[in-house]
Amino acid sequence: MAGRLFSGGFMGLNITPATLSYDYKRPPSIGMAGLMTNNLISQDMALQAGRGFAGSLGFRLSPQWRVEAELSYSAGSAGDAGERQSRLALMNLYYDIDVGSTKLKPFLTFGAGMATHDIYRGGMDGLGIASETTSGMAWQAGAGLNYQLNEDLSLSGGYRQVGGAALNSNGYEIDPNGHEIRLGVKYKFKPKAVPYDLDAHQND
Numbered sequence: 299m300a301g302r303l304f305s306g307g308f309m310g311l312n313i314t315p316a317t318l319s320y321d322y323k324r325p326p327s328i329g330m331a332g333l334m335t336n337n338l339i340s341q342d343m344a345l346q347a348g349r350g351f352a353g354s355l356g357f358r359l360s361p362q363w364r365v366e367a368e369l370s371y372s373a374g375s376a377g378d379a380g381e382r383q384s385r386l387a388l389m390n391l392y393y394d395i396d397v398g399s400t401k402l403k404p405f406l407t408f409g410a411g412m413a414t415h416d417i418y419r420g421g422m423d424g425l426g427i428a429s430e431t432t433s434g435m436a437w438q439a440g441a442g443l444n445y446q447l448n449e450d451l452s453l454s455g456g457y458r459q460v461g462g463a464a465l466n467s468n469g470y471e472i473d474p475n476g477h478e479i480r481l482g483v484k485y486k487f488k489p490k491a492v493p494y495d496l497d498a499h500q501n502d
Contacts, residue, residue, distance in 0.1 A: 302358040306454065308482030312350040312372040312384075348374020348382070350478060354390075366390045368409070372478075383416040384474070386436055386460070394444070403444045405456070410437045413462055413474055436462040436474065450488060455481045 352370035359365065370386045390409030397404065413436035442456015461475040 304356050304358070304364075304484055304486040306352075306354040306356065306366070306482055306484040308350075308352040308354075308370075308454070308480045310350050310478055310480035310482075312348045312374060313477040313479070348372055350480070352386075352480070352482070356392075356484075362394050362396065364392045364394070366392065366409075368411075381418045383418075385414045386438075387411045387413075388436065388438060390438065401446050403446070404441065405444060406441050407456075407458065408437070408439045410435070412436060413460075415474060434462055434474070436460065440478075442480075444484070450486045452484045452486075453481070454484055 350370060350372035352368055354366040354368040356364050356366035366389075368386070368388045368390055370388070371384070372386075373381060373383045375381055388409040388411035390407055393406045395404045395406070412433060414431065414433045417430045438458050438460045440456055440458025442454060442458075445453045447453060456479075458478050458480070459475070460478060464474075
């Protein structure tokens with residue numbers, strides 16, 4: 299079993315072309331007619347490309363199929379002064395494509411799990427720093443290429459799309475769909491060899 303266990307670490311670029319829409323109310327104010335008003339303001343923030351990091355622990359089911367449990371973190375700017383931070387917990391399935399090479403092996407992947415998003419507006423609405431946290435289901439699908447450096451170590455690069463249903467919380471509507479370009483390394487754990495003591499088993 300130990301020979302089928304492996305771990306991985308990744309870093310890359312999170313490309314998120316979507317926008318974050320939210321509504322908020324300014325504090326009550328006195329209008330021109332002398333009446334107290336609550337002004338509902340709608341605003342969009344563009345979510346920019348950002349950095350990402352991930353770690354995984356996997357198990358090879360067969361020469362073609364493997365599963366991985368992944369935890370990842372990404373962050374990027376939102377609008378002029380805000381920031382987006384996302385955390386994913388995914389269970390991923392991989393299919394390694396045999397192309398007749400001992401070094402290169404393309405793969406396809408699909409996974410599902412949970413996502414948590416933190417949005418920091420950074421005073422864009424004139425009310426000072428404000429934040430919101432929301433969670434929901436998430437999925438990923440992509441493809442890539444592994445390059446075997448030696449028996450235990452390999453490089454992995456690829457592209458995937460990460461998505462989920464639109465999330466609504468306290469006036470926020472967050473579109474979690476985005477794209478990631480990733481590069482990482484994988485290490486396969488070796489089973490520990492146990493020496494056989496011939497003398498201790500001579501009388502068996």
